[in-house]
Amino acid sequence: MLLLFPLLLDRTFHNGHGRFVARTREFDTDAAIEAAMSAFRQAGYAGTSIQDLVDATGVGRGSLYAAFGSKEGLYLAVLDRYREQYAEPIVGLLKEGVNAKAVIREVLVGVVDATVEDGNREACLVVGAATELAHRDLAVRDRLQGTIQSLEDALFELIVRGQAAGELPADRAPRQRHDCSPPPSRDCGSSVPSDPTAPRSWRRWTSP
Structure with missing residues (x-):
C-alpha cells in the first residue's frame, strides 16, 4: 500500500478547495526514455534498478511510475x-x-x-x-x-x-x-x- 503513495502524490495535487485534480507532467518524456535506454544498454534489465533509472533520467520515482506504470513499462517504451x-x-x-x-x-x-x-x-x-x-x-x-x-x-x-x-x-x-x-x-x-x-x-x- 505504501508503494502507491508516490504514484498518487505525483499524479494529483490538492487545489485548496477540498478536491484533487490531475497534475501536469513536468519532465521531458522523450529525454527520459533516451536516458533510460542508455542505462539499460549498459547494465541490462536486471542490473538496472529503479534508483539507477532515477539517477539516469533525473526524474523522481513517482513521476516515472506515473508516466510508465512500472520499470517494465519504461523498458517497453525503451524497446x-x-x-x-x-x-x-x-x-x-x-x-x-x-x-x-x-x-x-x-x-x-x-x-x-x-x-x-x-x-x-x-x-x-x-x-x-x-x-x-x-x-x-x-x-x-x-x-x-x-x-x-x-x-x-x-x-x-x-x-x-x-x-x-x-x-x-x-x-x-x-x-x-x-x-x-x-x-x-x-x-x-x-x-x-x-x-x-x-x-x-x-x-x-x-x-x-
Whole structure:
C-alpha cells in the first residue's frame, strides 16, 4: 500500500478547495526514455534498478511510475524507441535500396562502424532483451519478434529484387530457416551474427 503513495502524490495535487485534480507532467518524456535506454544498454534489465533509472533520467520515482506504470513499462517504451531509432531506418534502407548487394554491405558495415565508434560500448538492446527477458516476458518477446520479422521481411524482399535484376545469384533461396536467437553476449559488435539486426543469412549475400 505504501508503494502507491508516490504514484498518487505525483499524479494529483490538492487545489485548496477540498478536491484533487490531475497534475501536469513536468519532465521531458522523450529525454527520459533516451536516458533510460542508455542505462539499460549498459547494465541490462536486471542490473538496472529503479534508483539507477532515477539517477539516469533525473526524474523522481513517482513521476516515472506515473508516466510508465512500472520499470517494465519504461523498458517497453525503451524497446519501442530503440526500434524507431535503429531497426526502422535499416528497414527503410532495405526497402528503398537499388543495388541489393551494395545495400546489404552498407547495412552490415554501418552496424560495425556504429559499434566501433561507440565510446560507451553500450550493448545491443535487442540482444540484451532476447537473452535476458524474451523467454519469460511475452510483451518483450512480441516486440522483439516484430522487430526481427520486419528486418527479415525487408531483407527477403531486397534479395528477391536483386535476384530478379541479376545482382544476386538466383540459385540461392532468398529465405532459409535459421536461428536468429543471439548468443549470450552483451556486445552486438563482437560478430555480425550476434546482432538480430544482422541475421546470419545476410553473410551469404555479401561474399565476393
